[in-house]
Amino acid sequence: MASITTKTYGDALAAARSSDGGFALAHGGPSETEPTALAALALDDPVARAWLARAQRSDGGFAAVDGRPESPSVAALAALALSDQRRSARALTHALANRAPTVGDYGNEDGDGRNGWGWTNDTYSWVEPTARVLLAVKALRPADSVSRSEALRIVRQRQCVDGGWNYGSTVLQGVELSGFAQTTAVTLMALQGEDLSLVDPALRFLRSQWRNEPGGLTLAQTAVALDLHDADGVAEVRDAMDVAYRKTAFLGNLLTLAWATLATGPSQRLDRLRSAG
Amino acid sequence: MSKINRRQFVLRSTAAVTAVASAGIVAESLLTRPTPGFDRKYFPRPTASPVAVLRASSYDRELEEIVAEGIRTVGAEVRGKSVLLKPNLVEFHADSVINTDPRLIAATAAVMRRMGAREVVVAEGPGHRRDTEAIVVASGLHEALADTGTRFVDLNAAALGQARLRTRYTGLGRMWLPRPVLDADLVVSMPKLKTHHGVGVTLSLKNCFGCVPGRVYGWPKNVLHWHGVQNSILDVATAVRPGLAIIDGIVGMQGDGPINGVPANAGVLVFSTDPVAADVTAATVMGIDPGRVDYLNEAGRFLGQADLDQIEQRGEDPGRSGMRFTPAPGFEKLSA
Numbered sequence: 001m002a003s004i005t006t007k008t009y010g011d012a013l014a015a016a017r018s019s020d021g022g023f024a025l026a027h028g029g030p031s032e033t034e035p036t037a038l039a040a041l042a043l044d045d046p047v048a049r050a051w052l053a054r055a056q057r058s059d060g061g062f063a064a065v066d067g068r069p070e071s072p073s074v075a076a077l078a079a080l081a082l083s084d085q086r087r088s089a090r091a092l093t094h095a096l097a098n099r100a101p102t103v104g105d106y107g108n109e110d111g112d113g114r115n116g117w118g119w120t121n122d123t124y125s126w127v128e129p130t131a132r133v134l135l136a137v138k139a140l141r142p143a144d145s146v147s148r149s150e151a152l153r154i155v156r157q158r159q160c161v162d163g164g165w166n167y168g169s170t171v172l173q174g175v176e177l178s179g180f181a182q183t184t185a186v187t188l189m190a191l192q193g194e195d196l197s198l199v200d201p202a203l204r205f206l207r208s209q210w211r212n213e214p215g216g217l218t219l220a221q222t223a224v225a226l227d228l229h230d231a232d233g234v235a236e237v238r239d240a241m242d243v244a245y246r247k248t249a250f251l252g253n254l255l256t257l258a259w260a261t262l263a264t265g266p267s268q269r270l271d272r273l274r275s276a277g
Numbered sequence: 278m279s280k281i282n283r284r285q286f287v288l289r290s291t292a293a294v295t296a297v298a299s300a301g302i303v304a305e306s307l308l309t310r311p312t313p314g315f316d317r318k319y320f321p322r323p324t325a326s327p328v329a330v331l332r333a334s335s336y337d338r339e340l341e342e343i344v345a346e347g348i349r350t351v352g353a354e355v356r357g358k359s360v361l362l363k364p365n366l367v368e369f370h371a372d373s374v375i376n377t378d379p380r381l382i383a384a385t386a387a388v389m390r391r392m393g394a395r396e397v398v399v400a401e402g403p404g405h406r407r408d409t410e411a412i413v414v415a416s417g418l419h420e421a422l423a424d425t426g427t428r429f430v431d432l433n434a435a436a437l438g439q440a441r442l443r444t445r446y447t448g449l450g451r452m453w454l455p456r457p458v459l460d461a462d463l464v465v466s467m468p469k470l471k472t473h474h475g476v477g478v479t480l481s482l483k484n485c486f487g488c489v490p491g492r493v494y495g496w497p498k499n500v501l502h503w504h505g506v507q508n509s510i511l512d513v514a515t516a517v518r519p520g521l522a523i524i525d526g527i528v529g530m531q532g533d534g535p536i537n538g539v540p541a542n543a544g545v546l547v548f549s550t551d552p553v554a555a556d557v558t559a560a561t562v563m564g565i566d567p568g569r570v571d572y573l574n575e576a577g578r579f580l581g582q583a584d585l586d587q588i589e590q591r592g593e594d595p596g597r598s599g600m601r602f603t604p605a606p607g608f609e610k611l612s613a
Contacts, residue, residue: 025492029436034492065437065453065493119495123503126496128407167405167496173474173606175537182408212371215411244410248419251410253434 004242006264013039013257022051027252031055033062034074037081038258041272042265052078053087060090061098072098072117073129076136080272092136096147100125103154114146116154127165128183130154134190138275155187156198163201164209181209185221192228193277203231216241216250220259227263228273238264314446314511320579326551327351328558329592333527333546340384341391344523347548348388350591353521356393358462361400361430362386363519365468365484367497367535368405369412374540376412377467377525379421381546385467385523386427400457401487402432404497405536409433430457433491440516444579446508447501452516453493464488466519466552470529470543470559474605475506477570478563479535480556481522482514482580489513507572514552515580522555523548526562531602543600545593553581554588561585564601566613 018024022031023039033055040048055062062070062078070078072095079091100118103125116125117133134151137144160170164179165187171177184206191199203226210222219241226234241260250256262269329350333343348355362385364377382399389397399422403409409431413419422429435455442452458464468484476483486498486509494500501509524547530538543562549555553576560567567573567583577583604611 024436025434026431026436029434032492071495118499119491120493120499123495123499126499128496167407172537173533175533180406182406182411212415213408213411214414215408217408218411244414248410248414251413251429251431251434253410253431255434256408256410 004245004264006261006266009245009257009261009264010043013254013261014043016254016257017047020051021047022055023048023254023258025253025255027254030065032065033070033078035255035258037074037077038255038262040081042258042261042269044269046083049081049083052082053084056087056091060094062091069098069121071119071129072096072121073119073132076117076133079136079140088140092140095133095136096144099150114150116151125154127155127158127167128186131187131190135273135275138190138192139273142275151190152194155191159198159202163205165202179205179209181206181213181222182215182218184209185218185225188225189221189228189273192275195277199229203229207231207233210237211240214240214244216244216248216256216260217253219244220256220263223263224259224270224273227267227270312445314508314575315444315515315579317579319443323551323553323577323579323582323587325587325589326549326554326582327589327591328547328549328551328554328595330558330562330590330595330598331546331548331592332544334544336378336380336527340381341388343546344381344385344388345391347523347546347592348392348521351521351548351550353463353548353550355389355463357395359396359460360389360394360463360465361398361457361461362389362465362467363400363458363484363487364418365479365487366401366403366412366416366418367487368403369416370536371415373536374528374530375469375536376416377469378527379416379418381523381525381527382418382467383421383425383427385465386422387425395462398428398430398457400430400432400435400455402455402490404486404491407433407491407496430455432458432488435490437490437493442512442516444512444515446511447504449500449504449512452512453490454488454516455490458488458517463521464517464519465521465523466517467523467525469535470524470526470541470547470563471534472531472538472563472565472602472605472608473534474607476510476572477605477608477611478556478560478565478573480524480559481519481552482556482572482576483510485514485517485519486510488517507575510572511575511580514576519552521548521550522552524555524559526559529563529602531563531604533605538605541600541602543598545598547595548592551581553577553583557583557585558588558590558595561595561613562598562600564598564613565604565611569611
């Protein structure tokens with residue numbers, strides 16, 4: 001099958017830009033921080049970056065659609081997308097400062113208040129948001145070993161026996177949970193250069209699982225994760241992503257389209273996500 | 278059947294830890310609610326409600342006819358309305374029966390159109406997965422809807438509007454909901470008949486959780502769990518206000534639901550224009566005493582009819598189902 005080119009994904013994404021220069025999650029919605037940040041990275045787009053700069057609050061964070069401060073996991077992505085170093089640093093600082101008040105009752109809360117990061121500022125920490133903050137810390141502030149250790153501890157504690165990551169914990173009422181490809185792909189992005197005992201089982205799991213989660217977001221993030229680890233299988237995942245796009249047009253989800261653009265674009269577009277151990 | 282004394286009604290609080298689907302379950306602490314969670318001026322006392330429990334032996338035979346009969350039997354008005362079908366697609370495992378069956382969803386969409394609905398969409402905001410498309414495709418729903426020309430809306434990505442809450446169970450005051458939910462003339466809650474390890478049963482009221490957008494409330498709807506699952510069920514269901522419930526009990530789930538349970542073939546579909554009456558009836562079909570399910574008791578005070586004596590059964594007698602679903606761990610006392 002002829003691969004859908006990044007120009008197709010990129011053209012479709014660019015054509016979906018809102019009149020204010022940002023990007024919505026779905027066609028017709030208001031511009032939001034997460035899809036705009038991803039579009040800025042995927043298209044290397046100054047207009048999207050300008051939208052992010054305008055949307056940044058004085059405290060460095062971003063307003064979510066409900067008017068509350070945006071999730072630290074979104075602020076972390078915005079930090080990666082912003083080219084203005086001062087703005088980027090403020091976004092990351094804001095993300096780091098908004099750690100979750102609790103990890104929930106896993107028995108792995110250390111009581112030091114360093115509980116990782118959540119989807120919202122005021123509830124639990126989760127694997128994917130924590131991984132996104134870790135990704136940003138390693139790429140933008142590699143000397144911050146304290147935040148890095150905190151995130152790595154959470155990620156390590158929640159690695160499932162199959163090597164992947166569920167969105168939450170590893171065990172539920174005595175039942176071992178299995179990992180999800182999408183969560184594992186995002187987590188792996190943050191684990192570049194880390195301990196192979198953590199990374200290798202995750203890569204094996206991701207290679208075995210992605211076919212079972214045939215959505216564009218999962219496939220695009222899997223392709224990016226494998227690419228960042230210089231792992232085999234990127235082309236096959238991209239082909240599957242093309243199949244998904246032909247079938248569903250990613251359900252009109254512009255965040256997915258942005259990840260697909262990033263996954264198939266010039267390799268230097270991934271440079272903002274690259275980090276060492 | 279047991280009935281909870283109104284004054285003793287307790288809601289599970291979030292003050293401590295809460296039940297979070299796959300995130301590590303803990304028993305919720307119980308707090309006595311000092312003030313009512315609703316105002317009677319907004320919610321008149323529920324009156325008698327019709328319910329129809331109809332036999333349906335499989336997903337392959339005469340589904341459209343059964344669905345049409347159920348809708349007619351409970352007197353649901355469909356003609357000229359924009360209809361939003363809200364199935365349960367919390368996450369997908371190929372070897373399990375977690376979700377509302379795509380064949381039932383597609384059949385219902387076809388029936389709604391045949392009955393004169395102006396527009397029919399299927400919409401869900403999966404609670405556990407960010408990649409909605411992966412669930413929709415892997416579950417077979419995408420294919421089933423394509424066959425009927427029905428559009429799917431991802432409620433985790435749709436544009437949002439704000440609804441003022443007329444109940445106070447979570448204390449959130451207002452709730453962000455997807456515009457397709459707010460704008461629909463008729464929201465049809467289509468859950469799977471399942472036991473639930475956090476609240477006992479998950480049916481048409483709990484199914485409304487999927488209307489709450491993940492990008493505001495997190496995955497798996499963290500804010501709702503933080504404020505207590507039962508509190509949230511009451512607030513969310515009141516805000517969504519489903520006008521019709523169609524519960525998929527052809528194959529339900531028993532034991533450690535809503536994800537890790539095992540199939541239970543109940544062979545029925547449950548219909549009602551009153552979601553509380555539908556859930557109370559469905560619990561009875563499962564062999565679970567609805568009077569012991571806290572949130573159903575509370576919902577029966579204002580949101581719909583929970584008194585089986587006031588529910589007009591127009592189909593099978595739910596008490597004669599002969600089913601005894603294995604309760605979720607920790608909820609053994611719910612067995613009738």
